[in-house]
Amino acid sequence: MKSWKPDHRSVAATGRLRQTLLLFSLAVAVLLAACGTTSSSSGVSPAETALPAPTSLPAAPASLTSSGEMAPVEAEPQLPATVVDYQGEQVTITSIERIVSLNGDITEIIFALGMGEYVVGVDSSATYPPERTKTLPNIGYQRRLSAEGILSLNPTLVIGDEAAGPPETLAQIRAAGVPLAITADPPSLDAPQQKIRFVAQALGIPQRGERLAARVEAEIAAARDLAQRIANPPHVLFLYLRGTDVQQVAGRNTPVDVMIAAAGGINAAADAGIVEFKPLSPEVVIAAQPDVLLVLDKGLESVGGVDGLLKIPGLADTPAGRQRRIIALDDLYLLGMGPRTGQALTDLTIAFYDAAQGSRP
Amino acid sequence: MSAAMTITLQRIAGWRRTGLLPVLILALAVAVALGAGIGPVVVPPDVMLAILLRKTGILLDVPVSMQQEAIFWTIRLPRVALGVLAGAALAVSGALLQGVFRNPLADPGLIGVSSGAALGAVAVIVLGISSLGLMTLPLAAFLTGTATTFFVYRLAQRHGRTDVATLLLVGLALNAMAGAATGLLTYLADDAQLRSIVFWTMGGLGGALWETVLVAAPWIAVSLALAPRLGRALNLFALGETEARHLGIEVEQVKRAAILLSALATGTAVALVGPIGFIGLIVPHIVRLIAGPDHRLLLPACALGGASLLVLADLVARTMAAPAEVPVGLITACAGGPFFLALILRARRQYGWG
Numbered sequence: 119m120k121s122w123k124p125d126h127r128s129v130a131a132t133g134r135l136r137q138t139l140l141l142f143s144l145a146v147a148v149l150l151a152a153c154g155t156t157s158s159s160s161g162v163s164p165a166e167t168a169l170p171a172p173t174s175l176p177a178a179p180a181s182l183t184s185s186g187e188m189a190p191v192e193a194e195p196q197l198p199a200t201v202v203d204y205q206g207e208q209v210t211i212t213s214i215e216r217i218v219s220l221n222g223d224i225t226e227i228i229f230a231l232g233m234g235e236y237v238v239g240v241d242s243s244a245t246y247p248p249e250r251t252k253t254l255p256n257i258g259y260q261r262r263l264s265a266e267g268i269l270s271l272n273p274t275l276v277i278g279d280e281a282a283g284p285p286e287t288l289a290q291i292r293a294a295g296v297p298l299a300i301t302a303d304p305p306s307l308d309a310p311q312q313k314i315r316f317v318a319q320a321l322g323i324p325q326r327g328e329r330l331a332a333r334v335e336a337e338i339a340a341a342r343d344l345a346q347r348i349a350n351p352p353h354v355l356f357l358y359l360r361g362t363d364v365q366q367v368a369g370r371n372t373p374v375d376v377m378i379a380a381a382g383g384i385n386a387a388a389d390a391g392i393v394e395f396k397p398l399s400p401e402v403v404i405a406a407q408p409d410v411l412l413v414l415d416k417g418l419e420s421v422g423g424v425d426g427l428l429k430i431p432g433l434a435d436t437p438a439g440r441q442r443r444i445i446a447l448d449d450l451y452l453l454g455m456g457p458r459t460g461q462a463l464t465d466l467t468i469a470f471y472d473a474a475q476g477s478r479p
Numbered sequence: 480m481s482a483a484m485t486i487t488l489q490r491i492a493g494w495r496r497t498g499l500l501p502v503l504i505l506a507l508a509v510a511v512a513l514g515a516g517i518g519p520v521v522v523p524p525d526v527m528l529a530i531l532l533r534k535t536g537i538l539l540d541v542p543v544s545m546q547q548e549a550i551f552w553t554i555r556l557p558r559v560a561l562g563v564l565a566g567a568a569l570a571v572s573g574a575l576l577q578g579v580f581r582n583p584l585a586d587p588g589l590i591g592v593s594s595g596a597a598l599g600a601v602a603v604i605v606l607g608i609s610s611l612g613l614m615t616l617p618l619a620a621f622l623t624g625t626a627t628t629f630f631v632y633r634l635a636q637r638h639g640r641t642d643v644a645t646l647l648l649v650g651l652a653l654n655a656m657a658g659a660a661t662g663l664l665t666y667l668a669d670d671a672q673l674r675s676i677v678f679w680t681m682g683g684l685g686g687a688l689w690e691t692v693l694v695a696a697p698w699i700a701v702s703l704a705l706a707p708r709l710g711r712a713l714n715l716f717a718l719g720e721t722e723a724r725h726l727g728i729e730v731e732q733v734k735r736a737a738i739l740l741s742a743l744a745t746g747t748a749v750a751l752v753g754p755i756g757f758i759g760l761i762v763p764h765i766v767r768l769i770a771g772p773d774h775r776l777l778l779p780a781c782a783l784g785g786a787s788l789l790v791l792a793d794l795v796a797r798t799m800a801a802p803a804e805v806p807v808g809l810i811t812a813c814a815g816g817p818f819f820l821a822l823i824l825r826a827r828r829q830y831g832w833g
Contacts, residue, residue: 264797266550289688394669
């Protein structure tokens with residue numbers, strides 16, 4: 119069995135840099151806390167020089183584990199395996215020879231568990247690990263799947279999360295007698311561990327799942343600890359952009375709201391009374407007065423980069439716009455609630471911390 | 480036009496009339512075989528036969544893989560069957576309504592079935608109702624679709640008579656109201672619901688299961704079986720309502736039957752496959768241009784033609800960009816539009832219209 123390895127030297131280097139940064143910012147934070155509220159500007163300056171500028175924050179570091187690869191505990195998957203899906207149905211899996219994964223986060227988890235070599239098909243939201251997902255047969259978009267495309271790959275297991283659909287397609291796969299394992303995906307920080315345990319159980323490697331889940335849980339907890347040191351939480355406005363046609367902000371009850379809060383920020387849209395996704399308007403922007411703009415890589419690209427973004431009415435006149443505090447992260451990395459969620463949280467926390475320092479009077 | 484030429488034209492018309500149904504039956508058989516056989520996994524005819532016979536207990540000496548059987552039996556066959564039912568239902572409804580309204584632009588959308596069904600479907604999606612599982616949405620769409628038609632009919636009725644012009648206008652008004660309500664619900668929908676609404680509105684046969692086919696079959700079969708009985712009456716309708724009445728036709732009864740049958744057939748089809756446009760409008764015209772306006776031939780020919788067209792359009796829709804699917808309505812419009820246009824232009828030259 120092949121175990122997961124980071125692919126580039128530079129990746130490992132990024133990981134080490136990240137660790138150093140994390141330790142360093144922790145140390146600064148502890149120092150600040152020790153100093154009480156009398157944090158002088160001289161005490162903050164090292165942090166400002168050491169932390170990356172928000173606009174240049176590296177998107178999606180590819181390192182899966184910061185400490186190296188995972189040694190498999192179970193030599194062989196224990197099959198048949200049984201899981202209880204999100205609707206309480208029992209699913210029995212007798213073979214994992216050919217896996218079709220219906221969602222990007224689930225694909226990422228399978229690869230993180232070191233079982234990527236069994237995957238024979240992924241959906242179009244699967245972007246990680248990039249060099250592997252790009253070459254695998256694509257079954258289309260996760261919410262618009264077709265049973266025929268999936269069954270033509272001759273799968274022995276079809277696995278995904280609640281976002282997979284439409285339900286008729288899932289019913290067809292079940293009717294064709296192929297084991298179909300669908301996990302719940304609540305918009306909370308329990309989701310990564312929950313999904314990892316589910317996938318590992320389905321693949322017959324529960325112990326490996328436990329270890330990965332425990333590590334992700336610890337990473338998330340560490341990031342949240344770090345986030346609590348942010349004394350002056352910045353107002354963060356998340357923008358979902360697809361060119362000039364689709365421009366939305368995310369309020370309460372969205373996965374990104376969970377991420378912003380956990381990373382020590384205030385979701386400016388939720389603060390302005392917005393629930394779920396609503397169209398972006400200059401009024402919303404002015405009411406929100408964000409210190410930081412959070413966008414997805416593809417979204418930023420679709421409006422023509424930072425300069426294009428700041429041409430959207432209202433944005434240039436916010437604190438975030440004036441100081442060009444823009445964080446761009448990969449879709450699956452920021453919102454996937456998968457194995458890298460702890461790292462994404464750490465990224466956000468560091469950026470928020472930086473913003474909080476910068477916006478201090 | 481010389482006498483000899485007139486006779487030749489009549490002869491061709493005669494041949495077309497007698498030959499049309501056998502040709503269409505053959506076309507439907509070919510369409511079904513292609514639709515069930517072609518896709519990401521090819522199922523050759525001998526394998527199809529082996530799988531079908533195995534279901535009846537006869538074993539053939541043809542190697543059949545599990546995968547072929549799963550795809551053919553649980554995915555393609557229900558899908559093709561649903562395509563046959565829905566295509567026939569839409570085309571026959573179109574022919575019935577064009578006959579009753581004496582209006583070549585009449586289609587099943589006119590009497591409110593489609594917009595009513597859309598309202599029901601969108602309401603189920605936005606309000607998150609799922610008490611009957613996968614059948615919740617089709618049932619709601621069917622009920623609101625047929626209910627809307629019922630309202631259109633009742634509102635247009637006065638002293639036991641329905642005026643065709645009033646019927647059209649009432650249909651227009653109720654379509655607008657249902658559209659507004661659907662728009663309001665769409666506005667209230669969240670992101671995921673919005674996506675479901677868009678997918679439903681595009682229509683498609685992708686969700687076909689045997690259960691779906693079994694639910695649709697009785698309603699559509701009854702409508703298709705009863706429709707040709709109206710053939711003679713609809714032929715006389717073409718002379719005008721008053722003339723038809725003088726010739727002994729129960730005009731109101733025929734109108735009611737035609738509207739009821741098309742509401743039943745279209746309501747079922749739209750509920751299960753979504754609004755697939757164009758078939759109800761175009762197939763009757765094509766058949767009329769080929770074989771003339773006799774409804775006794777038109778109605779069964781529309782059933783066969785509509786079924787073949789939808790099955791073939793669906794085949795193109797799911798193979799063109801496989802494994803993703805193009806909305807089948809796009810294909811019917813793309814293929815039917817130019818064909819229809821060519822027929823009209825040719826007929827104009829031939830008979831010297833306009």
